[in-house]
Amino acid sequence: MATDTQPPRLARPATRTMGRSVLLTLPIVLWSFLMFGNPSVHQDLQAHIAGAMTAVFMIVLFFMMMKTGTTYRWRRWFFVSLGLLFPIGFIHNVIAMRGTMGIPVEEMIAGRTPFCFMPIPLLILPAAFTRTLVFPGSILPNGGMSGSGIAAMVGLWLAITLVIGKGWCSYACFFGGIEEGIAAVPKRAKIRKIDPRWRYLPWAVLLAMVLLSLALFEPAYCMWLCPFKAVSEYVAARNTVGLIQNGIFVLLFAGLVIALPLLTKKRTQCSFFCPFGAFQSIFNKTSIFEVKIDQSRCKPCVLCQNACPNMSLSKESVARGEALMSCMKCGACVDACPRQAVVWHIKGTDVAWKPERARLMFLYAAWAMAVMFGGSIIAQGIATILHFLA
Amino acid sequence: MRLRAKLGYTAAGLTVLAALLTPFLLYGLIAKGFVGLGLHVDEMYSGGPKLRSVQKGDYSITIHRAVYPHLLQSENSFVQLDWSPVSALPAHVSDAVDIDGDGQPDVRVSFDVPSDPKAQLRVNVEPLNPRYQAMRDVEKGRFSRLIVRVDNAILVRVPLAKP
Numbered sequence: 001m002a003t004d005t006q007p008p009r010l011a012r013p014a015t016r017t018m019g020r021s022v023l024l025t026l027p028i029v030l031w032s033f034l035m036f037g038n039p040s041v042h043q044d045l046q047a048h049i050a051g052a053m054t055a056v057f058m059i060v061l062f063f064m065m066m067k068t069g070t071t072y073r074w075r076r077w078f079f080v081s082l083g084l085l086f087p088i089g090f091i092h093n094v095i096a097m098r099g100t101m102g103i104p105v106e107e108m109i110a111g112r113t114p115f116c117f118m119p120i121p122l123l124i125l126p127a128a129f130t131r132t133l134v135f136p137g138s139i140l141p142n143g144g145m146s147g148s149g150i151a152a153m154v155g156l157w158l159a160i161t162l163v164i165g166k167g168w169c170s171y172a173c174f175f176g177g178i179e180e181g182i183a184a185v186p187k188r189a190k191i192r193k194i195d196p197r198w199r200y201l202p203w204a205v206l207l208a209m210v211l212l213s214l215a216l217f218e219p220a221y222c223m224w225l226c227p228f229k230a231v232s233e234y235v236a237a238r239n240t241v242g243l244i245q246n247g248i249f250v251l252l253f254a255g256l257v258i259a260l261p262l263l264t265k266k267r268t269q270c271s272f273f274c275p276f277g278a279f280q281s282i283f284n285k286t287s288i289f290e291v292k293i294d295q296s297r298c299k300p301c302v303l304c305q306n307a308c309p310n311m312s313l314s315k316e317s318v319a320r321g322e323a324l325m326s327c328m329k330c331g332a333c334v335d336a337c338p339r340q341a342v343v344w345h346i347k348g349t350d351v352a353w354k355p356e357r358a359r360l361m362f363l364y365a366a367w368a369m370a371v372m373f374g375g376s377i378i379a380q381g382i383a384t385i386l387h388f389l390a
Numbered sequence: 391m392r393l394r395a396k397l398g399y400t401a402a403g404l405t406v407l408a409a410l411l412t413p414f415l416l417y418g419l420i421a422k423g424f425v426g427l428g429l430h431v432d433e434m435y436s437g438g439p440k441l442r443s444v445q446k447g448d449y450s451i452t453i454h455r456a457v458y459p460h461l462l463q464s465e466n467s468f469v470q471l472d473w474s475p476v477s478a479l480p481a482h483v484s485d486a487v488d489i490d491g492d493g494q495p496d497v498r499v500s501f502d503v504p505s506d507p508k509a510q511l512r513v514n515v516e517p518l519n520p521r522y523q524a525m526r527d528v529e530k531g532r533f534s535r536l537i538v539r540v541d542n543a544i545l546v547r548v549p550l551a552k553p
Binding site: 031035105106108109110111126127130131132133134135136137138139140150151152154155156158159160162163164214215216217218239287288289346347348349350353358361362364365366368369372 | 394395396397398399401402403405406408409410412413416417418419420421422424425427428429430431432433434435436437459460461462463464530531533536538539540541545
C-alpha cells in the first residue's frame with residue numbers, strides 16, 4: 001500500500017519549447033556580450049575570435065540546460081573545457097614571461113608569483129596573528145606576474161563564494177575539470193565500494209596544512225602537496241628538497257587526478273584530498289541555494305548517491321532529506337533521479353515548491369559567474385591555441 | 391507565502407543581483423577592502439623594508455632592515471643588500487658595507503657581474519663584524535643566503551650569525 005501513497009513518477013518537468021528556452025537564455029546572451037564584447041579587453045584577432053567562441057559556447061550550453069531541463073552534462077562540458085584549457089593558457093603565459101614552469105627565486109622575491117585560490121585558507125592564521133601574507137606574490141590587485149595580485153584573486157573568490165557557496169568547485173575551480181573529464185572516460189567504475197570515512201580526509205588535510213602554514217610560515221600545501229603544480233607551475237628544483245617536492249606533485253597528480261578518477265568515476269582529489277574544497281564547504285552553510293531531497297517522492301534507490309561525483313550524499317543524509325555540506329551543486333544527483341525527488345532548493349521555502357524556479361535562480365547566478373571567471377580562462381586557452389595555429 | 395519563504399526568495403534575488411554586480415562593483419570593493427587591511431608579504435620573500443642607501447660612484451647599495459624567521463620557519467635571519475642599477479656596476483664588485491650605520495664596515499661583499507642577465511651569480515661575503523656569517527661561492531639555494539638579479543638590481547642576502 002505504501003507505493004499507492006507515493007506520488008506518480010513524473011515526466012521531466014523542465015523540457016521546454018524552443019521559444020521559451022531562447023527567451024530564458026537571453027539574459028546570458030546579454031551577459032556574455034558584456035563579458036566578451038568589449039574590444040578594449042582583447043588585443044588581437046585571435047583573442048577576439050577566442051572571446052566570441054567562448055561566448056557562443058557558454059550561451060549554447062545554457063540554452064541546452066534550459067531546453068532539456070538537465071544541468072550536469074552541460075555544465076560538465078564547460079567545466080572540463082575549463083580544466084583542460086587553463087593549463088594551456090597559463091603555461092604558455094608563464095613560459096612566455098619567464099621561460100620556465102618552475103618559479104625562479106627571483107620571481108618570488110620580486111613578488112611576481114601568480115596567486116591562485118588554493119592558498120587562501122592557509123593565509124588566514126598567519127595574517128590574523130602577524131598581519132603577514134605567507135605567499136611570495138603581490139598584494140595589489142594589479143600586481144603579480146600578469147596583473148592579478150593576491151587582492152584580485154581574493155576579491156573574485158569571495159564574490160563568487162558569496163553567490164554560489166561551494167558551487168565554486170563546480171563552476172569556478174580551474175583544476176577540478178581535469179579529473180571530472182578523466183572520471184567521465186570509463187563506462188563503469190572498477191572500484192565501486194569506497195569507505196565513506198575517506199570523506200573526512202580533506203578536513204584533516206585542511207587542518208594540517210593550516211597549522212603547518214602557521215608554524216613554517218609558508219603556504220605548506222602549495223609547497224608540498226598540490227597535485228595541480230604538475231600542470232601549472234612548481235617550485236624550481238634548486239636542491240634535493242625541490243626535487244622531492246616536484247616528485248610529490250607528479251605522484252599526487254598521477255594518483256588522485258588520473259588513476260583514481262579512472263577507477264572510481266569520482267572526483268577523487270576533490271572528494272578525498274582537496275583542503276580548499278573542505279574550506280569551501282563551510283560556505284555552503286551561508287549560501288541560499290542548496291540541493292534537497294523531497295522525501296514524499298524519494299524511493300531510496302541510491303541512483304543519486306552513485307551519480308554524485310564527490311560522495312556528498314549518504315544513506316543518512318538522504319533520509320534527512322539533504323545533501324552533505326560538501327555538495328558542489330553540480331546537479332548530477334538532480335539529473336539522475338527518475339522521480340524528481342532530488343531538487344534545487346532555496347533555503348526557507350518548502351522543498352517541493354517550484355524547484356525549477358530555484359534551479360533557474362541558481363543557474364543564472366552560477367552561470368553568470370562561470371561566464372565571467374571560467375569563460376575568461378577558456379578564452380585565454382583558446383586564444384593560445386589559435387596563436388599556435390596562426 | 392510564509393515569511394521564511396519570502397525571505398528566502400528575497401535572499402536568492404539579492405544573490406543573483408550580487409552575481410550581476412560582481413565584475414562591475416563587488417569584486418573591486420572586496421579587493422580594495424583586502425588591500426585596506428594593511429597586510430604585507432612575508433619579509434622572507436620581500437626582503438624587509440629599506441633602511442638607507444649608500445652611493446658608490448655610479449651605483450648605490452641599498453641596505454634593508456634585518457629579517458628574522460617566524461616560529462619554525464626553516465631559514466636564518468638575514469640582511470638584504472641591493473646593488474643598483476646593474477648597468478652601472480663594474481665587471482667585478484668588491485665593496486665593504488657598513489650595514490648597521492656605525493661608521494665601521496661590517497662585511498665585504500664580492501661578486502662578478504656577467505653581461506648575460508641570465509647567467510648564474512655567485513657571491514663571497516667576508517664578515518668584518520662577528521654578527522654576520524661568511525658566504526663562499528653561494529648562489530641561490532636558500533632565501534636567507536643568496537645572490538640573485540631582480541630587474542635592475544643585484545640582491546645579496548647575508549645571514550646573521552646565530553646568537
